[in-house]
Amino acid sequence: MEPGGVPVSAVLPAGGSGERLGGATPKQFCAVQGRPLVSYAVRAMERISWISDIIVVVSPENIETMKTIIEKFGHKRVTVVEGGITRHRSIFNGLKVFAEKEFSSHLLQKPEVVIIHDAVRPFVEEDILSKVVMAAKEHGAAGAIRPLVSTVVASAADGCLDHSLERARYRASEMPQAFLFDVIYEAYQQCTDYDLDYGTECLHLALKYCKTNAKLVEGTADLWKVTYKRDLYAAESIIKDNLSQEVCVITDANETVAQVGFLLPEYLKRQIKVETVSISQSRNDSHLQSIFSGQCYNFVCVNDKKCAIQETQQLVHMLEKSDIPLLHPVVLISVYLDISGNNSFSIGMEELASIKKFARETKKKNILVYGLLIQYKDPSLLQETVNSAAALIMALIKDRNPELIGQLLVA
Amino acid sequence: MEPGGVPVSAVLPAGGSGERLGGATPKQFCAVQGRPLVSYAVRAMERISWISDIIVVVSPENIETMKTIIEKFGHKRVTVVEGGITRHRSIFNGLKVFAEKEFSSHLLQKPEVVIIHDAVRPFVEEDILSKVVMAAKEHGAAGAIRPLVSTVVASAADGCLDHSLERARYRASEMPQAFLFDVIYEAYQQCTDYDLDYGTECLHLALKYCKTNAKLVEGTADLWKVTYKRDLYAAESIIKDNLSQEVCVITDANETVAQVGFLLPEYLKRQIKVETVSISQSRNDSHLQSIFSGQCYNFVCVNDKKCAIQETQQLVHMLEKSDIPLLHPVVLISVYLDISGNNSFSIGMEELASIKKFARETKKKNILVYGLLIQYKDPSLLQETVNSAAALIMALIKDRNPELIGQLLVA
Numbered sequence: 001m002e003p004g005g006v007p008v009s010a011v012l013p014a015g016g017s018g019e020r021l022g023g024a025t026p027k028q029f030c031a032v033q034g035r036p037l038v039s040y041a042v043r044a045m046e047r048i049s050w051i052s053d054i055i056v057v058v059s060p061e062n063i064e065t066m067k068t069i070i071e072k073f074g075h076k077r078v079t080v081v082e083g084g085i086t087r088h089r090s091i092f093n094g095l096k097v098f099a100e101k102e103f104s105s106h107l108l109q110k111p112e113v114v115i116i117h118d119a120v121r122p123f124v125e126e127d128i129l130s131k132v133v134m135a136a137k138e139h140g141a142a143g144a145i146r147p148l149v150s151t152v153v154a155s156a157a158d159g160c161l162d163h164s165l166e167r168a169r170y171r172a173s174e175m176p177q178a179f180l181f182d183v184i185y186e187a188y189q190q191c192t193d194y195d196l197d198y199g200t201e202c203l204h205l206a207l208k209y210c211k212t213n214a215k216l217v218e219g220t221a222d223l224w225k226v227t228y229k230r231d232l233y234a235a236e237s238i239i240k241d242n243l244s245q246e247v248c249v250i251t252d253a254n255e256t257v258a259q260v261g262f263l264l265p266e267y268l269k270r271q272i273k274v275e276t277v278s279i280s281q282s283r284n285d286s287h288l289q290s291i292f293s294g295q296c297y298n299f300v301c302v303n304d305k306k307c308a309i310q311e312t313q314q315l316v317h318m319l320e321k322s323d324i325p326l327l328h329p330v331v332l333i334s335v336y337l338d339i340s341g342n343n344s345f346s347i348g349m350e351e352l353a354s355i356k357k358f359a360r361e362t363k364k365k366n367i368l369v370y371g372l373l374i375q376y377k378d379p380s381l382l383q384e385t386v387n388s389a390a391a392l393i394m395a396l397i398k399d400r401n402p403e404l405i406g407q408l409l410v411a
Numbered sequence: 412m413e414p415g416g417v418p419v420s421a422v423l424p425a426g427g428s429g430e431r432l433g434g435a436t437p438k439q440f441c442a443v444q445g446r447p448l449v450s451y452a453v454r455a456m457e458r459i460s461w462i463s464d465i466i467v468v469v470s471p472e473n474i475e476t477m478k479t480i481i482e483k484f485g486h487k488r489v490t491v492v493e494g495g496i497t498r499h500r501s502i503f504n505g506l507k508v509f510a511e512k513e514f515s516s517h518l519l520q521k522p523e524v525v526i527i528h529d530a531v532r533p534f535v536e537e538d539i540l541s542k543v544v545m546a547a548k549e550h551g552a553a554g555a556i557r558p559l560v561s562t563v564v565a566s567a568a569d570g571c572l573d574h575s576l577e578r579a580r581y582r583a584s585e586m587p588q589a590f591l592f593d594v595i596y597e598a599y600q601q602c603t604d605y606d607l608d609y610g611t612e613c614l615h616l617a618l619k620y621c622k623t624n625a626k627l628v629e630g631t632a633d634l635w636k637v638t639y640k641r642d643l644y645a646a647e648s649i650i651k652d653n654l655s656q657e658v659c660v661i662t663d664a665n666e667t668v669a670q671v672g673f674l675l676p677e678y679l680k681r682q683i684k685v686e687t688v689s690i691s692q693s694r695n696d697s698h699l700q701s702i703f704s705g706q707c708y709n710f711v712c713v714n715d716k717k718c719a720i721q722e723t724q725q726l727v728h729m730l731e732k733s734d735i736p737l738l739h740p741v742v743l744i745s746v747y748l749d750i751s752g753n754n755s756f757s758i759g760m761e762e763l764a765s766i767k768k769f770a771r772e773t774k775k776k777n778i779l780v781y782g783l784l785i786q787y788k789d790p791s792l793l794q795e796t797v798n799s800a801a802a803l804i805m806a807l808i809k810d811r812n813p814e815l816i817g818q819l820l821v822a
Binding site for chain 2: 139141143145146148149150151152153154155156159160161162163164165167169170171172173174200201203204207213214215216221222224225227228229230231233234235236237238349352356375377391392394395399401403404407408409410
């Protein structure tokens with residue numbers, strides 16, 4: 001598991017002002033699904049057991065913000081360090097906590113290899129981290145690269161084309177990068193103020209000051225850097241997509257409910273991975289915990305009780321005890337199966353108001369509750385109704401719209 | 412208005428296979444809000460009166476698809492041309508329809524300046540098109556550029572870093588580009604098969620074969636090319652954003668309705684531009700037509716009739732007569748103000764089913780109908796209820812979720 005069995009730590013520069021994004025909040029602190037981007041990058045490191053320390057370097061005015069984020073989202077193994085006025089100075093500060101006693105209250109254990117990764121690249125996977133660490137161990141330095149999307153041109157002094165580069169010979173240098181600690185630390189100690197103030201590329205410093213030719217490692221498309229507002233939109237959609245991979249359907253043993261509880265997962269399975277659980281199983285903590293630990297963020301409870309707040313409440317308690325709603329909002333759809341056969345479905349405004357109130361309270365716990373009515377009247381229409389219910393469930397899961405909580409939809 | 416008063420036409424290469432997107436559909440034909448990307452690029456050209464002909468170059472197997480798109484979305488001034496096996500060969504084919512009689516059934520009038528733009532850059536504005544055309548007229552060639560997002564590196568034969576480019580000295584070459592027709596056509600006639608097969612950059616050909624140093628014009632961030640799946644997500648969000656800039660609120664003269672009809676726009680105005688219209692005005696075609704022509708894609712009808720399908724139907728007819736729902740889905744929210752004071756709001760399943768049926772029919776016309784109930788019982792709670800209604804309206808407008816049509820939400 002540990003790449004090469006060497007001690008590894010990570011430095012995340014998060015000091016940028018994000019001016020290209022065109023907003024007041026630096027992009028690393030912009031919230032996506034209620035959580036700042038930097039927290040996604042930290043989480044991406046933290047879930048990897050062989051990364052010991054995670055150093056997040058932020059500008060002085062954001063130190064408290066960052067500490068609050070760490071506490072709120074339960075991050076571990078993170079040290080916050082005050083950055084410098086440029087990217088290189090910030091990374092250098094991050095490295096110093098492993099090497100200079102006077103710089104931090106307690107000196108962290110010096111890693112053999114250090115990963116450098118941007119706080120605004122939230123989707124980095126263990127595979128590429130492991131690859132750059134292995135390559136850094138062998139070559140002294142390594143970095144992820146990607147094919148160029150656009151041709152690169154050089155302009156002359158008059159603003160006209162001087163020449164264009166042959167696209168196939170060049171690559172975009174991305175993150176993560178990794179270095180033997182001694183190589184990159186030496187490079188930073190040796191480099192000039194001009195490098196520290198105007199340079200951007202760590203691989204370049206390792207080459208210039210330590211004669212280390214970094215190994216270039218082909219990365220995947222998801223390494224891209226959140227730079228513009230459109231990238232925030234893309235990140236939001238990708239995260240929603242990732243959260244919509246699995247749903248857990250909970251039903252009780254009542255015969256009619258069980259029939260719908262059987263049909264509904266069949267329809268949902270065409271679009272999403274489905275776990276089915278009976279109510280009695282759901283009362284068994286350990287069974288649900290195993291689903292929680294499988295990172296399921298969507299739950300559907302089917303029952304024949306109008307406004308089944310009690311049933312839903314129990315699941316809310318269990319979710320609260322787990323870590324699930326800490327990192328991402330959880331969707332919980334309470335499906336009410338009306339088997340009365342009445343033509344006129346009637347519900348009091350007070351009942352509707354109490355569902356909404358419950359949903360508003362639950363939202364504070366990062367759980368989004370929605371209601372869905374399925375009328376079981378004409379068995380010949382059941383398939384069509386369940387199909388419509390499945391489409392609504394998928395729409396609620398994919399959208400995770402916090403404004404629609406507490407609404408009762410009708411299939 | 413016409414930049415420099417010269418005849419201008421445009422060529423859109425749309426022959427790519429979109430393999431980087433990782434789907435079966437080439438990216439230019441991927442639907443965003445129900446419309447293929449290429450249609451957005453065509454529309455961006457078509458709305459500019461000084462662009463005469465728009466040549467879309469597609470691979471042979473997509474010619475029928477492209478013709479269907481042109482018909483379905485009512486595009487004008489478009490000629491579909493069969494592409495070659497590479498991007499350069501496709502652009503060359505596109506240019507030939509202005510110069511070679513044997514190539515097309517009717518020779519199009521040769522423009523003085525030709526714009527080349529990608530079918531997968533949907534957000535190009537008149538300003539940058541005008542700038543590159545003016546610059547091309549003066550310099551013979553011109554192209555939009557953007558700052559590099561990542562450092563560009565050159566790799567050595569062993570896969571290690573050879574050198575990295577100084578980011579400030581280079582730019583990403585983007586689209587649109589523009590050329591004196593004679594310059595780019597000459598360049599294509601002169602260039603080698605190797606250029607046609609392996610090159611990607613028109614500016615390079617103009618420099619190499621016509622000694623024309625293109626003027627580089629700083630473009631805006633929205634010129635980016637839809638390349639990966641995340642770019643499709645971003646495009647979708649940007650288009651939804653653009654469609655959520657304005658709402659038209661229609662109310663009748665009933666006193667209570669009028670009160671809500673006054674309060675609701677006040678709340679909405681905090682988030683969106685609001686036009687208010689009385690029902691009697693809305694029956695006046697010309698007034699609504701002026702709102703339609705202002706590109707409003709969102710309508711809210713407030714009334715005190717349960718299931719006000721007739722009222723909504725009338726607006727649907729008017730929208731159908733306009734061009735509005737042709738290019739983008741229109742959101743139409745029917746707000747039912749319940750002034751009965753009943754605690755128990757009761758609605759028959761058949762009524763709900765008829766709203767859903769109506770919404771399904773209307774969706775075929777690209778109009779998304781949603782219901783929203785506001786209960787007017789306790790005047791002291793009115794502000795809170797209207798606030799909640801405004802939040803739901805904004806959520807429906809921003810999401811434009813086709814699965815939730817025909818639902819009755821409760822504020």
